[in-house]
Amino acid sequence: MKVVVVGATGNAGTATLRALHQTPEVTEIVGIARRLPEQDVEPYRDCEWHSVDIAAASTAEDAVAELTEIFREADAVIHLAWLIQPNDQRELLRRVNVEGTRRVTEAVAGAGVPHLVVACSVGSYSPDEARATDEDPPLRDESFPAEGIDSSHYSVDKAAQEKVLDDFVAAHPEIVVTRLRPGLTFQADAASEIQRYFLGDAMPVQLLKAGRLPALTVPKGLLLQAVHADDVGRAYAAAVLKRLPGAFNVCADDILGPQELADIVDHGRVMLVPAGVIRPALAAAHKAGLVPADAGWLDMGMQVPLMDNTRAKEELGWQPQVTAADALRELLDAMIEGHGHPSPPMVPRKKDDRIVSAIHEPAGVGAHAGGGAAPEGGSEELPEDLTKDLISLYLSDHLTGATAGTNRIERMAADFVDTPVYADLAGLAEGIRANREFLRNLIDDLGFARRPYRQAAAWAAERVGRLKLNGRVIERSPMTMLLETELMRSGVQGQVGLWETLHEHAGELGLDREVFSRLIEDTHRMLETLEKVHAYARSRALRDDRETFWD
Structure with missing residues (x-):
């Protein structure tokens, strides 16, 4: 059995790949995502991968044609x-x-695929009046109306997605369409993703590692x-095997x-607050940019x-193996640790811990090959013909530039998510x-001071630079991407010079020369990507x- 998974790198997609790999009837798995994962890591290994933009910056004609060919x-x-x-x-x-769901359905029909399984949601459902009046509201089956909740954009779009599927079922009765409506979906691998999408950095869950809250405030x-x-x-996986509609x-x-x-979250002490009190606070925090969730x-x-x-239990033969409480407990513990997985949506909060040290033979007693910070003042045993202060200042200046460049490219990736070059920008970031x-x-490792005040100044200067309008006040200027790319290209070219300089002096500094050879090659590839952008x-x-933000 050949199964294609569209959106195979996120929370549900990663878990679905794991389940499909464990299903003997499934002999071939094809993964589709806009940005591809590390394909030598489970569960992304042993899949055929395709990078497809289903609707963010693609035309319907191009996306449907590309998907149709993959679905055959x-x-x-x-x-x-x-x-x-x-x-x-x-x-967007x-x-x-x-519209992306509509395009997928058109490609399914065009390719003659007999079965479509779609991730709907509990958010598809209409409001249940019993929630406001009953302390113990009844459980509702799949016949409950699925017309969404007007004040939630997620719910509105999930209900609209269901309408797309209704129309598709009516037009193509020969194709079985299965809809799964999951509740909140938790796993350790998705911890940093969920924090990034809903809580943000302003709610430092990791502080719970030091101690629990005095009480949990709950609506x-x-x-x-x-x-x-x-x-x-x-x-x-069960839905694919059973092939049941509905x-x-x-x-x-x-x-x-x-x-x-x-x-789960603290010591069991809870403070109940009316939702009407919490809602304005959440709305204000979201408007101020403190919390991603609205x-x-x-x-x-x-x-x-x-x-x-x-119905899932009786007809799909499915049983939950983890309680909701244990799933939330696993998620919370993983959030505290900054856990994630090597795919673009699920990248861990401590995503840069994977960096390999370049220390080959430490240059002096001040150098810390294990990666820990050395005492300020650095190594005292560098070769006499190298000037410690100049090397320290040189590296610090490049770190300052790298801080500004990192902020700039991450902002570019976020700002241009609706363009065909988003995947390139996100990979560059x-x-x-x-x-x-x-x-x-x-x-x-070399025992030098970072001079953090310089990086702080670069951080601030980069954000002040965002205020330039490039000829437009309300909407994005079409010139912004051009200017930002030129600035990034200059900065990355400067980084090539840094790696070349360190390659030249690697032996004297006790560094691994091969590391810098690879960095030079990688940075040249970044320049090629910037040229494409x-x-x-x-x-x-x-x-x-011509539209700047559309292909």
């Missing part, structure tokens, strides 16, 4: 792709999530249904109320029905960030007849 001879397509952020680009979210009436990602993956609720059997949440997520959590998972962390570790930008930035 597949026994089933599992569609999991969904864009959670950025919240402030509402049209709807295009990717709703009165909050009841959550969750499921471990591996149980979700097994549900998708919707299936997927959730653990236990329900998380205020006391259950408090038992108030619509709270509305959805307070209003969606509690799901009955009986990872590489440039890794180079910055490598240089930071190297300065520590620049070519895209320069062909559009100074014209009125």
